[in-house]
Amino acid sequence: MEKRELVCVACPLGCPITVTFDADGNVESVTGNTCKRGDAYARTEVTNPTRMLTTTVKVEGGKAYVVPVKSANPIPKGMMFDCMEIINKASIKAPVNIGDVVVENILGTGVDIIATNYAE
Amino acid sequence: MLNYDLVVVGGGPAGMAAALKARENGVESIIVLERAETLGGILEQCIHTGFGLHYFGEELSGPEYAGRFMKMLEGTDIDVKVDTMVLDIADGNVVTAVNKKDGLLKIQAKAVVLAMGCRERPRGALSIAGSRCSGIMTAGTAQKYVNIDGYMPGHEVVILGSGDIGLIMARRMTLEGAKVKMVCELMPYSGGLTRNIVQCLDDFGIPLKLSCTVVATHGKDRLEGVTIAKVDERLQPIPGTEEYVSCDTLMLSVGLIPENELSKNSGLQLDVITSGPKVDEYRETEHAGVFACGNVLQVHDLVDYVTEESQIAGLGAAKFIKGEKVTGECVYTKGINGVRYIVPQRINRETDTDVKLYFRVGAVYNNAKIIVECDGKEILSKKKVKLCPGEMEYVTLKQSVISELPADAVINVRVEA
Numbered sequence: 324m325e326k327r328e329l330v331c332v333a334c335p336l337g338c339p340i341t342v343t344f345d346a347d348g349n350v351e352s353v354t355g356n357t358c359k360r361g362d363a364y365a366r367t368e369v370t371n372p373t374r375m376l377t378t379t380v381k382v383e384g385g386k387a388y389v390v391p392v393k394s395a396n397p398i399p400k401g402m403m404f405d406c407m408e409i410i411n412k413a414s415i416k417a418p419v420n421i422g423d424v425v426v427e428n429i430l431g432t433g434v435d436i437i438a439t440n441y442a443e
Numbered sequence: 444m445l446n447y448d449l450v451v452v453g454g455g456p457a458g459m460a461a462a463l464k465a466r467e468n469g470v471e472s473i474i475v476l477e478r479a480e481t482l483g484g485i486l487e488q489c490i491h492t493g494f495g496l497h498y499f500g501e502e503l504s505g506p507e508y509a510g511r512f513m514k515m516l517e518g519t520d521i522d523v524k525v526d527t528m529v530l531d532i533a534d535g536n537v538v539t540a541v542n543k544k545d546g547l548l549k550i551q552a553k554a555v556v557l558a559m560g561c562r563e564r565p566r567g568a569l570s571i572a573g574s575r576c577s578g579i580m581t582a583g584t585a586q587k588y589v590n591i592d593g594y595m596p597g598h599e600v601v602i603l604g605s606g607d608i609g610l611i612m613a614r615r616m617t618l619e620g621a622k623v624k625m626v627c628e629l630m631p632y633s634g635g636l637t638r639n640i641v642q643c644l645d646d647f648g649i650p651l652k653l654s655c656t657v658v659a660t661h662g663k664d665r666l667e668g669v670t671i672a673k674v675d676e677r678l679q680p681i682p683g684t685e686e687y688v689s690c691d692t693l694m695l696s697v698g699l700i701p702e703n704e705l706s707k708n709s710g711l712q713l714d715v716i717t718s719g720p721k722v723d724e725y726r727e728t729e730h731a732g733v734f735a736c737g738n739v740l741q742v743h744d745l746v747d748y749v750t751e752e753s754q755i756a757g758l759g760a761a762k763f764i765k766g767e768k769v770t771g772e773c774v775y776t777k778g779i780n781g782v783r784y785i786v787p788q789r790i791n792r793e794t795d796t797d798v799k800l801y802f803r804v805g806a807v808y809n810n811a812k813i814i815v816e817c818d819g820k821e822i823l824s825k826k827k828v829k830l831c832p833g834e835m836e837y838v839t840l841k842q843s844v845i846s847e848l849p850a851d852a853v854i855n856v857r858v859e860a
Contacts (some may be wrong), residue, residue, distance in 0.1 A: 337641075337829075375492045375502065377504060378615075391490035391504060391506055403618065421506075440490075440504075440506035441510070
């Protein structure tokens, strides 16, 4: 039986989680987590790991140089650098509001990149 | 002289939460004084997510978390002055401040909340040999360069100290195309949150070198490299373990220091461990009507806990202003055997509330017990799977338990491994 040890990152507790797989490589059990979010994190992490991406994007015609942005939902971990390339080429016109979409459906992930602060 | 019931010094997460809570509890005239151009404090440059999981049940970025409190403030009649520096808090709670528009301001307050936050420990506080070339900065300074000013302060980075800001910057610099070579940590454990080690270092294969420090910097105009070395149990560099690492940037994430110049000048004595004022269960300092909360009181890991603490202070200030706050005989708290400090340092015996005792431990413990005792008698104990210095812990004392303790009793909190 195969096992994988993880540290949960769903919250600051950082629970040590053990995931065991059956002979076909499917998740058999998740132990060590203290909440449901830990269970979900562990299952995603061993099948399709995802991360929130946060960075900044250039502001045009405003007082601020850049405005912070985030992925509205987690994106596949392996796509972070590809997404960074797109975001670094993008820009947004001032004024910017929290929640404004900067890049729609980035790289076909279905996830928008949205502003997380105001910019005048 | 202006008159306000409550003056809040600092408009970061602590100041905003305290002001709002005081307003909610019937304080009529409140003013928040903020040194920077905008409210929000350090959250404005903390663009990563993870804020608000406890308080809002959502994963927000720093500016989003701050933005919610700014919106709440806008919906009230609380006055805010930005670009305003508080110079002095005199006896009788007279606050002196200055800004470009009003010049010198004198404000008579019934109560004051200190919410000035903290500063990073700078290079000067470490004794690293080498020239004063450019390329050496605190992680928070680098964070401002990248996230607010929009430029990269370097390409090849070594980070000294595994505090959360250092870890966050390791990821941030990597995402922006820099090579982060390593994070060196003097202690045998990291000072950062576990999830930051996983998401900021492990994800990108950045090595965390424990029991390791920077002993020299090299370069004339710009940093060219650093010498690192392993340290022994007394944290002294071990001769023969030196290693040269080329880099153009050294970021320091070596601790935060509460910014208490105002508190000290007003005559408040600071706790030697927290470097913050000593407070009671409502965060009232040793000066009547002066409260303290957030990172100026004790350095927190999570802004959610800053908000919680500041609401306690805001409620306390409201009770004080309305003449409803209990004062009198106190019991005192003390951290021993692995517990470094306790906030609050004293509790009014006749308090009207249960009291959470916040503390940090001095080492990493697995399957340990937190024991609270008074006069050799156990008051309560709490099992913990894991305790580490990077994460603040608490135990809750019931009001009924507190009221039965004798005056001036000392409550000891310790770890049993």
